[in-house]
Amino acid sequence: MMDKGHEIDASKANICRHLTRAAKEIPASLAVAVQKRSLFGKLRYEELTFEQLNTDSNAIAQALNDHGIKRGMKAVLMVTPSLDFFALTFALFKAGIVPILVDPGMGVKNLKQCFDEAKPDAFIGIPKAHIARCLFGWGKPSVRRLLTVGGNDVFANIFGGTTLKALLKRNTVIKPRSKMHQAIDYDIAKLKNDEMAAILFTSGSTGTPKGVVYTHAMFEAQISVLKNDYGIAHGERDLATFPLFSLFGPALGMASIVPDMDASKPITANPDSLFAAIEQYQCTNMFVNPALIERLGKAGTQRHKPHTLPSIKRVISAGAPATISSISRFSTMLNSGVEVLNSYGATESLPLTMIGSDQLMKTTDITDNGGGICVGQAVDGVDIAIIAITDDPITTWDETLRLPVNQIGEIVVKGPMVSRAYYHRDHATVQAKITDGADTVRHRMGDLGYLDENGQLWMCGRKAHRVEANRVAEASDKLPYFSIPCERIFNTHSSVKRTALVGIERNGETVPLLCVELNKGTSLTDDTARNTFFAELKTIGAKHQQTVGIVDFLIHSDFPVDIRHNAKIFREKLAVWAQKEGKAS
Numbered sequence: 001m002m003d004k005g006h007e008i009d010a011s012k013a014n015i016c017r018h019l020t021r022a023a024k025e026i027p028a029s030l031a032v033a034v035q036k037r038s039l040f041g042k043l044r045y046e047e048l049t050f051e052q053l054n055t056d057s058n059a060i061a062q063a064l065n066d067h068g069i070k071r072g073m074k075a076v077l078m079v080t081p082s083l084d085f086f087a088l089t090f091a092l093f094k095a096g097i098v099p100i101l102v103d104p105g106m107g108v109k110n111l112k113q114c115f116d117e118a119k120p121d122a123f124i125g126i127p128k129a130h131i132a133r134c135l136f137g138w139g140k141p142s143v144r145r146l147l148t149v150g151g152n153d154v155f156a157n158i159f160g161g162t163t164l165k166a167l168l169k170r171n172t173v174i175k176p177r178s179k180m181h182q183a184i185d186y187d188i189a190k191l192k193n194d195e196m197a198a199i200l201f202t203s204g205s206t207g208t209p210k211g212v213v214y215t216h217a218m219f220e221a222q223i224s225v226l227k228n229d230y231g232i233a234h235g236e237r238d239l240a241t242f243p244l245f246s247l248f249g250p251a252l253g254m255a256s257i258v259p260d261m262d263a264s265k266p267i268t269a270n271p272d273s274l275f276a277a278i279e280q281y282q283c284t285n286m287f288v289n290p291a292l293i294e295r296l297g298k299a300g301t302q303r304h305k306p307h308t309l310p311s312i313k314r315v316i317s318a319g320a321p322a323t324i325s326s327i328s329r330f331s332t333m334l335n336s337g338v339e340v341l342n343s344y345g346a347t348e349s350l351p352l353t354m355i356g357s358d359q360l361m362k363t364t365d366i367t368d369n370g371g372g373i374c375v376g377q378a379v380d381g382v383d384i385a386i387i388a389i390t391d392d393p394i395t396t397w398d399e400t401l402r403l404p405v406n407q408i409g410e411i412v413v414k415g416p417m418v419s420r421a422y423y424h425r426d427h428a429t430v431q432a433k434i435t436d437g438a439d440t441v442r443h444r445m446g447d448l449g450y451l452d453e454n455g456q457l458w459m460c461g462r463k464a465h466r467v468e469a470n471r472v473a474e475a476s477d478k479l480p481y482f483s484i485p486c487e488r489i490f491n492t493h494s495s496v497k498r499t500a501l502v503g504i505e506r507n508g509e510t511v512p513l514l515c516v517e518l519n520k521g522t523s524l525t526d527d528t529a530r531n532t533f534f535a536e537l538k539t540i541g542a543k544h545q546q547t548v549g550i551v552d553f554l555i556h557s558d559f560p561v562d563i564r565h566n567a568k569i570f571r572e573k574l575a576v577w578a579q580k581e582g583k584a585s
């Protein structure tokens with residue numbers, strides 16, 4: 001499913017071809033705008049056209065080569081979204097240098113592990129990233145080249161590198177940045193379709209983050225989906241709140257408008273900055289994760305005069321499950337007919353399925369009754385199969401592995417955006433990949449779900465979060481307890497904000513236990529109130545086959561969740577806590 005009409009030659013893959021084409025076809029159009037908030041709160045914007053972005057990235061690619069960072073090397077990129085971030089990333093791709101992209105929100109320990117595994121040759125970062133690199137010894141054994149983005153020469157000298165500005169000045173062919181926007185040619189590296197183009201780390205919600213090997217063919221497939229399935233066209237403007245997705249903008253001929261926010265902590269974003277950026281550039285598209293949908297929806301609707309977003313034609317939500325209530329609230333700011341498109345996927349393969357908000361609303365009843373979360377139909381070119389649940393590796397694909405419709409199992413995907421391996425994680429690769437013929441690899445998502453008779457995928461939680469407990473006699477089957485279906489049943493109680501299912505050991509047996517976070521303002525002050533509440537939960541649980549036997553409850557004041565999405569509950573941590581809290585209710 002390559003870009004229809006633009007089939008790429010297997011020996012000439014490089015997504016930068018889209019940028020060079022846009023620079024020729026729409027040179028003066030806006031490619032990137034970055035919002036900055038001054039100390040006094042005033043907003044201003046820095047901009048690049050497609051021609052400028054193309055020229056800047058050519059110049060930087062040449063300067064990187066002159067600095068000794070060359071094709072095939074790996075470079076950590078820890079630069080906050082800025083004009084430099086865009087120009088640098090495209091420069092790395094143009095030069096065939098492999099960027100290593102990590103989510104800084106994953107924590108210091110995980111970051112160290114990522115860098116130890118990825119063995120970077122170069123480290124490119126803002127001053128803060130270099131300070132952390134020195135403090136924690138990130139990449140120490142392998143890094144030979146350092147580059148500081150922002151900051152000054154004195155700082156760079158202390159931390160052992162040079163600044164991007166100095167590098168560009170030193171290069172005799174290239175003018176300083178302010179005068180840089182003049183034609184500079186660079187011979188773009190042509191990578192084989194299966195050659196490593198980037199390493200992207202997963203967020204590590206079920207363990208240590210894993211480095212996913214990306215190829216240009218995968219990026220090409222993602223661009224095709226965004227064009228064909230999502231209908232993104234040249235000339236659009238995107239409010240880009242996720243750095244990686246913001247890079248696709250210029251490759252799609254769409255301007256990326258980057259708001260002033262910490263992309264690794266979306267819930268700390270100032271909604272007014274985002275609304276101002278949308279207004280300023282009349283954005284047509286928004287790429288936001290569920291945490292931001294929640295934050296913006298609340299901020300926009302809970303004010304004297306509710307905010308509206310009339311320029312927006314499409315909202316893409318991805319990365320974690322969004323709640324129907326937050327989508328409904330957010331949608332009141334949109335023109336009628338504009339939908340929030342919910343995407344399902346993972347770092348290893350994205351996007352895989354999509355469902356519009358109108359259709360999603362109609363699935364509420366099934367979700368509330370334990371049918372899982374509907375994540376929609378597969379996008380063009382993706383094949384979804386459900387296989388029996390096992391933690392064992394599966395080496396070779398066989399069609400007989402497919403389970404029939406409506407049966408819950410592990411979600412397995414095949415398609416051009418599906419990665420083939422983890423970087424230097426052979427064990428994880430064996431656990432997650434299934435060979436299918438000579439060239440194809442299927443990816444086991446580590447998620448559970450089922451396909452219905454209309455080909456819609458329903459997500460039932462992570463495989464690692466299922467609870468294999470002995471079912472009580474009333475249960476009609478011997479299935480494990482699945483996290484999302486069970487939790488969504490209990491979440492219907494009006495005092496519940498969210499719940500998390502865990503397994504605890506009691507008298508040598510695994511017992512399902514439900515951790516409960518109460519709605520803000522709800523407190524159960526005495527034992528009577530608590531017992532009444534637990535009795536109500538028990539009644540709800542007893543009504544559904546999926547939850548029969550869940551009779552242990554614990555109230556937790558604030559669930560541990562990932563910083564980026566504020567939605568991925570760390571059930572592993574809760575399980576340890578619940579085990580200690582012991583015999584509840």
Ligand SMILES: Nc1ncnc2c1ncn2[C@@H]1O[C@H](COP(=O)(O)OP(=O)(O)OP(=O)(O)O)[C@@H](O)[C@H]1O
Pocket residue numbers: 202203204205206207208209210318319320321322342343344345346347348373375445446447459461462568
């Ligand atoms: N629309 C969605 N609805 C429900 N869950 C989703 C959705 N989109 C993504 N997810 C969840 O997020 C996961 C992908 O997240 P990501 O690639 O960031 O890594 P992670 O799974 O959080 O980390 P790790 O694999 O290291 O544990 C999916 O496998 C799925 O569990």
